[in-house]
Amino acid sequence: MPQITSALATGTTAPPTSPAPALKRRSRTTGERLQTVLFIASLGWLALLLVLMFVSMATPWLDPFQQDFGATKQAPGFAHPFGTDANGRDVLARTVAGAQNSFTVAAITLVVGAVTGSVIGIVCGYFRGWFDSVVGLALDTLMAFPALMLIILLVSFRGPSLWTIGGAIGLLMIPSFARVTRSITLSVRSREYVQAAVLIDTPTPRILLTAVLPAVAPVLVAYAFTAVTVGIVAEGSMSFLGYGLAAPAPSWGGIIAEGRTALAQAPWITLAPAATLTITVLAINVIGERFKEKRK
């Protein structure tokens, strides 16, 4: 999974906008207006998905398993906005149900990767010593181990559940989170106000909570957006390869893979969930970008 490392290594930070000369002012404001429109559209897209997910869970509409063999591979229309698949199931209903699983995996990924990673990073950066070296070596080893192989191994031997998939992807994110938090903690640790706090015997947990955590948190949040998209993409890729949730359960990658054989006759089965997946990732990236810019 080269995307994980490179996306986390580079982040999705925009190239720094150089100070605009007075002449360029007009184009800058149109650019800013476009960004605001994109931001609102992204929020709207995620809100729409959430509402549809709620409808699918709480009401009998948008049932992802309901089959209608009289209406297989129907093109998108009024009754089925995304069309129907080879078993006559509504592709929109399956896409919405896939979103639930995708978001669940992304959430597990984030909890495992961000929480474990930052705890490791903070402890290593604050206490240093042999523990830091040993953990550093372990993280390097984890990063050198082929990522997809690790996920496939875990999933094929532990069975495909949301927890296994999310945990496996999260495990691979630990090194990136640990590295970032470690380097921030290192720099905070050497600040004078922290040194002073150590000298007057402030309890270590208190220093960690009041000095280290506030410095680490904003960077973590910025990273979290990238991590969520990496989690969603990784879950999609794994289920596309057949290492996702088992067959009837809907997941984005799974639906896309199912529709592949009918790409020529019924492209919507593949393209509609594929577009939904891409737009969702794009929306999260737009919101994350906005957050990073606000922080500057």
Place this chain on the structure above:
Amino acid sequence: MVRRAGRALCVLFLVALATMSLPLLLPGSAAVAVLGTNVSAAELAAFTSMHHLDANPLERLWMWVTGVLHGDLGTSIVSGASVAGELQARLPITVELVVLSQLLAILLAIPVALRAAWRPGSLLDRLSAGLSFVLLSIPGFVLGLALIFLFAVQLRILPATGWVGFAQDPVGHVQHLILPVLTLSLGEAAVYLRALRANAGEILVENYIHAARSRGMAPGRILRTRVLRSASLPLVTIVGINIGASFGGALIVETLFAIPGIGRLLSSSIAVRDYPVIESLAIIAALAVVVATVAVDLSYRIIDPRISHAANN
């Protein structure tokens, strides 16, 4: 430098040891997976000990290493084929895909990033920033499917899947290469473009650039000789990480386009618990990561001689 190399070796050793422990760590027996359940316990035990599946990981690693020194990577416990022979057939395919797509990504990213940085806020700058932002959000398999849909299903100008050797049919070989290489390279190109554009923007405001401009140096020459060299350090790092990781990660594109590379060999071997194949592949993939990391370190010194001067003093 010596410390770094030592650490790299240490990481490699640990990955190898972890892979060799897989038969012990993972539930279920490979012997049952290969022979089925209709054989006696004695036969299962004989199979297990013949392939040293119950030996301790250090011992297995030692056997693997001595085998490698004799040019022998072991044999598949499922098909009985030699792992070295299997790799000889498949590794070149994956290497070709990875190298070509990285080259294409770099060749696409460098000119666009430098030109965009030269005129910040220009149409090219905004277009390339927007496009790369979108490209970064498209998962690889979705991009591949979209390319297949466009070029193979709609336009019918390229084959959707499959692989033809160069010796068999050079034209067909290139035709089958185009879509997978595009799939792999477009996403990488977007990453490289953003990294290089950001760094070039920072370097273009430095005094030595102003000095070069005031002496009348041509923009193209400034970009090539002054900006690219300094801006390429982070780029080299990311390219190194990606090349190292891509040998383990070519699986998605190889599955999507039905290309017989090492990615697919890996997934099929895991499915049947073919440990000798899994072990060799994992160690090779880790070796690629470690070699890429060391190569990046070495290239720093060539690109920016100040680094080795600082290390020597």
